[in-house]
Amino acid sequence: AQSVTQLDSHVSVSEGTPVLLRCNYSSSYSPSLFWYVQHPNKGLQLLLKYTSAATLVKGINGFEAEFKKSETSFHLTKPSAHMSDAAEYFCVVSVTDSWGKFQFGAGTQVVVTP
Amino acid sequence: GAGVSQSPSNKVTEKGKDVELRCDPISGHTALYWYRQSLGQGLEFLIYFQGNSAPDKSGLPSDRFSAERTGGSVSTLTIQRTQQEDSAVYLCASSTPGQGYNEQFFGPGTRLTVL
Numbered sequence: 001a002q003s004v005t006q007l008d009s010h011v012s013v014s015e016g017t018p019v020l021l022r023c024n025y026s027s028s029y030s031p032s033l034f035w036y037v038q039h040p041n042k043g044l045q046l047l048l049k050y051t052s053a054a055t056l057v058k059g060i061n062g063f064e065a066e067f068k069k070s071e072t073s074f075h076l077t078k079p080s081a082h083m084s085d086a087a088e089y090f091c092v093v094s095v096t097d098s099w100g101k102f103q104f105g106a107g108t109q110v111v112v113t114p
Numbered sequence: 115g116a117g118v119s120q121s122p123s124n125k126v127t128e129k130g131k132d133v134e135l136r137c138d139p140i141s142g143h144t145a146l147y148w149y150r151q152s153l154g155q156g157l158e159f160l161i162y163f164q165g166n167s168a169p170d171k172s173g174l175p176s177d178r179f180s181a182e183r184t185g186g187s188v189s190t191l192t193i194q195r196t197q198q199e200d201s202a203v204y205l206c207a208s209s210t211p212g213q214g215y216n217e218q219f220f221g222p223g224t225r226l227t228v229l
Contacts, residue, residue, distance in 0.1 A: 031214075032214045032215040034217070036220075042222065043117075043118075043205070043220045043221055043222040043223060044205070044207075044220040045220075046217050046219075049215075049217060051215035052215075090157065094214040094215075095214045097214060098213075098214045099145070099162065099164065099169065099170070099212040099213065099214070100145060100147075100162070100209060100212040100213050100214050100215075100216055100218070101159060101162065101170065101214075102147070102149075102159065102218060103159075104149075104156055104157040105156075106156045107156060107157075
């Protein structure tokens, strides 16, 4: 079985400062990991994914995440927050060799202040 | 191109009524998934379709919930005798053949309110 824990339910950052969203996973098999973003009243959009290639993954809108197997982590970062980054972020794990069952984290709500 | 679409976008119903929620996946996507997003419960998996068959329906919360998919395309999620705890946003997603490494593309959801 796999599971994912997002360590912060809420993160507040100032515009222009770095963003760090923490995610730890548990998986008995080779995991695929994803970060999705959900803006208010909008659907989920993929930011980036890790599928056993490069451990540092670059995504859209300046986000990136690093897969660290030894720490079972997949933290999401962005060097400089923008007001438009205010949203809810979900870390997701699935088993690479399975049919694609997603296990979602509880989500991290990001607030960006001017 | 067109993304995943869902209808209706909002549904208000009375307790005890049946509701049908519809999902149109991206053309050519053979895998289709239903999820439920509710406050305090996060995002829960409900059912997975590959083509018209459902190899995994383990997330359906009760026998009041059922889903079907026809023609390898449109899917309908039916909730019978709705209860207030069924109030949530129901999300549909699709992907190229279901594989753990494949991105799932999500629709905008149907917000169900049971009075």
